[in-house]
Amino acid sequence: MKGRNKGISLLSLVITIVIIIILASIVYFSGINTQTSAQLTDFTSEIDDLKVSLATYRARSLVNGDENDGFKRVTIQNAPSDFISFPNESGQVIGYVIDINKLDFKTKSRGYAEVTGDTVTFDKDDVYVYDKNGSVFYAKGFTNDYKVYYSGTVFKD
Numbered sequence: 568m569k570g571r572n573k574g575i576s577l578l579s580l581v582i583t584i585v586i587i588i589i590l591a592s593i594v595y596f597s598g599i600n601t602q603t604s605a606q607l608t609d610f611t612s613e614i615d616d617l618k619v620s621l622a623t624y625r626a627r628s629l630v631n632g633d634e635n636d637g638f639k640r641v642t643i644q645n646a647p648s649d650f651i652s653f654p655n656e657s658g659q660v661i662g663y664v665i666d667i668n669k670l671d672f673k674t675k676s677r678g679y680a681e682v683t684g685d686t687v688t689f690d691k692d693d694v695y696v697y698d699k700n701g702s703v704f705y706a707k708g709f710t711n712d713y714k715v716y717y718s719g720t721v722f723k724d
Contacts, residue, residue, distance in 0.1 A: 610709045618703050620672035638663040645689040651699045665695040
């Protein structure tokens with residue numbers, strides 16, 4: 568019998584390729600989770616920054632005698648349960664649309680839409696609104712990992 572062929576056998580080559588595929592899939596899926604987590608953190612950070620800008624703007628408005636802040640009062644539809652409405656005699660949910668251009672705040676691309684009527688509908692309108700407690704909500708919602716977030720903590724499945 569002649570000497571054995573030197574080289575890589577087909578079996579060892581297949582096993583090496585399978586191991587590489589398994590490792591690549593682990594890296595890929597862990598990267599997706601990191602990306603979605605980073606997007607949610609970015610959204611939450613944007614909401615927190617907007618709260619600070621809104622509080623600063625409202626404090627300046629009160630000093631200047633403008634109690635309404637110059638923001639548009641609207642009826643809210645499909646509001647999340649954590650939205651605390653301003654008092655209204657007819658039982659409607661009332662909030663204020665935040666005009667991003669009035670604040671010392673730069674957002675990525677959310678919340679710049681104009682509200683033409685007297686109503687803001689959650690899951691639809693691309694605006695930020697605030698409630699009686701000064702909590703900020705993104706009406707259109709930010710979807711991440713099959714959940715829709717309206718603020719840093721308010722979401723629905």
